[in-house]
Amino acid sequence: MNFSSKLLENAVAEFARLPGVGQKTALRLVLHLLNQNKQEVEQFSHAITKLRNEIQFCTRCHNISDTSICEICSSHKRDASVICVVEDTRDVMAIENTSQFNGLYHVLGGLISPMDGIGPSDLQVDSLVERLKDGEVREVIFALSATMEGDTTIFYLHKKLKHFNINISTIARGIAFGGELEYVDEITLGRSIVTRVPYENSLTK
Amino acid sequence: MNFSSKLLENAVAEFARLPGVGQKTALRLVLHLLNQNKQEVEQFSHAITKLRNEIQFCTRCHNISDTSICEICSSHKRDASVICVVEDTRDVMAIENTSQFNGLYHVLGGLISPMDGIGPSDLQVDSLVERLKDGEVREVIFALSATMEGDTTIFYLHKKLKHFNINISTIARGIAFGGELEYVDEITLGRSIVTRVPYENSLTK
Numbered sequence: 001m002n003f004s005s006k007l008l009e010n011a012v013a014e015f016a017r018l019p020g021v022g023q024k025t026a027l028r029l030v031l032h033l034l035n036q037n038k039q040e041v042e043q044f045s046h047a048i049t050k051l052r053n054e055i056q057f058c059t060r061c062h063n064i065s066d067t068s069i070c071e072i073c074s075s076h077k078r079d080a081s082v083i084c085v086v087e088d089t090r091d092v093m094a095i096e097n098t099s100q101f102n103g104l105y106h107v108l109g110g111l112i113s114p115m116d117g118i119g120p121s122d123l124q125v126d127s128l129v130e131r132l133k134d135g136e137v138r139e140v141i142f143a144l145s146a147t148m149e150g151d152t153t154i155f156y157l158h159k160k161l162k163h164f165n166i167n168i169s170t171i172a173r174g175i176a177f178g179g180e181l182e183y184v185d186e187i188t189l190g191r192s193i194v195t196r197v198p199y200e201n202s203l204t205k
Numbered sequence: 206m207n208f209s210s211k212l213l214e215n216a217v218a219e220f221a222r223l224p225g226v227g228q229k230t231a232l233r234l235v236l237h238l239l240n241q242n243k244q245e246v247e248q249f250s251h252a253i254t255k256l257r258n259e260i261q262f263c264t265r266c267h268n269i270s271d272t273s274i275c276e277i278c279s280s281h282k283r284d285a286s287v288i289c290v291v292e293d294t295r296d297v298m299a300i301e302n303t304s305q306f307n308g309l310y311h312v313l314g315g316l317i318s319p320m321d322g323i324g325p326s327d328l329q330v331d332s333l334v335e336r337l338k339d340g341e342v343r344e345v346i347f348a349l350s351a352t353m354e355g356d357t358t359i360f361y362l363h364k365k366l367k368h369f370n371i372n373i374s375t376i377a378r379g380i381a382f383g384g385e386l387e388y389v390d391e392i393t394l395g396r397s398i399v400t401r402v403p404y405e406n407s408l409t410k
Contacts, residue, residue, distance in 0.1 A: 002301050004263075004294060005271045011256040014249045018234050027295060029223050033253060034260060034269075041257040044219045045250030048238060051216040052246040055239060058209075064239075066210045089209060090232060096207050 001027070060131070062107040062124045064089045072105060079103045081138040083131065085157065087111055087150075091143060103141075106131065111149035112156055120156055128157070132164045139167040146173055172197075206232070265336070267312040267329045269294045277309060284308045286343040288336065290362065292316055292355075296348060308346075311336065316354035317361055325361055333362070337369045344372040351378055377402075 001023055003009035008030065015026035033041050057063065058070035065071070072078060072092075082103030086092055092105050108123040131137065140161060144150035158168060174192035175184045184192075206228055208214035213235065220231035238246050262268065263275035270276070277283060277297075287308030291297055297310050313328040336342065345366060349355035359375060366373060379397035380389045389397075 001298055004275055004277070004297065005260065005269045007252075007256045007260055007271060008269055008294075011252045014252040017249075019237050020230070020233070025225070027298075028225070030253075030256065031293065031295065032224050033257060036257075038257055042254060044222075045253045047212075047216045047219040048235075049247060049250045051212045051235065052239060052241075052243055055210065055212055064210045064213055066212060070209055072209070088236070089213075090236065092209065093206055 057107075060127075061105045062109060062127070063092055063105060077102070081136060082141065083128075083137055083139070084141045084143050085128065086143050087145065095143060103139075108153070111144060111147075112153045113149045123153075125157065125160065129160060132161065132166065135165075137164075137166055139169065142168070142170040144170075262312075265332075266310045267314060267332070268297050268310060282307070285341060287346065288333075288342055288344070289346045289348050290333065291348050292350065300348060308344075313358070316349060316352075317358045318354045328358075330362065330365065334365060337366065337371065340370075342369075342371055344374065347373070347375040349375075 001012075003012070011030045011033075012023065012026045015021055015029050016023050018026075021029070033044065036044075056065050056068060058065040058073055059068050060073045061070060063070050063072070067074075079102050082101075083106050084095065084101060084103055085106045085108060086095070087108055087110060089107060092107065095101050095105075106124065106128050108125070108128075110118050110123055112118060112120055112123070132140070142154045142157065144153055154170060161168060172195070173188065174195065175181065175188060181189070206217075208217070216235045216238075217228065217231045220226055220234050221228050223231075226234070238249065241249075261270050261273060263270040263278055264273050265278045266275060268275050268277070272279075284307050287306075288311050289300065289306060289308055290311045290313060291300070292313055292315060294312060297312065300306050300310075311329065311333050313330070313333075315323050315328055317323060317325055317328065337345070347359045347362065349358055363373060377400070378393065379400065380386065380393060386394070
């Protein structure tokens, strides 16, 4: 693209580095900001730098937080004997939205992925092991993506955690609610037959 | 969405105000920035505020520019007797990319749209009339979108400009190159028959 202004070109280049944003979308976003008044644009960029400079991570569960211990970890209403292990803060938000889980979380900060050069030492694994040592935790639930990376991570963590006297579980895999059988892939369908559940347990409450 | 951090929520809200960016996309973009180092994020927000605070518009054609007269207007290689009227800077870029036009531009800064409360006084109309007064301009080409707003704007401008001794033209409308006839809408197809061109003129050079 030929830009009529270097300033415009720089701003578009910065936007185009965001994931899923191409040159054309970046230009559209930048021209939108250019139509806003200066104060609003200032507010936009301030929110971003402030976030990056002042963000904290909960020292227990490593979720994004404004305080050193996050709201969930410091809440007395949560069941501290169950820890749900997730990849990142989006998964915490997704599970919180279901209102079906009342335990604590542990945010790994990624998944083991040799292709991307991410090994166990890049994740919050040691602190998870540490949290299990005082014997208060009864169950660890793995809520990781059903991908190669997710499975590898579960396999690794399971080996690390199995000598503790705790239940280790993973979230159920199967066909989604509203899913039509003929469109489900064969691996999912096959596994959903093998791991079938008694009818009474399958009813949503 | 339940955010675990107010800072995160603010940043996501700012991103979600951009056109075509919803809450989920905003969150993805913000988490991406959070993974960058501080310097890169600083650079990102600096590029935006710098653009908004220092941007200039060419005093002749009103295109975005770093100088008071833009590169195109100040170039001696351009044909100053032809002015192409466009909506915004994106259209200038699109036409420049074709390499088929060597005249100057006039950026209106929008289209007449009563529904959005945009009237002729919000556009750079007077300065266009002013540019025609010295008699150097021979032709004005309207390169506006083929929408209701574009047509209304052309109709208005035509009335304003017709007493000048100049040719007034609009870019051709018809079926696109590579377009299959059966998928073309009937208005476009009908007009493309009425405004048919001699075969020799239709060949791309």
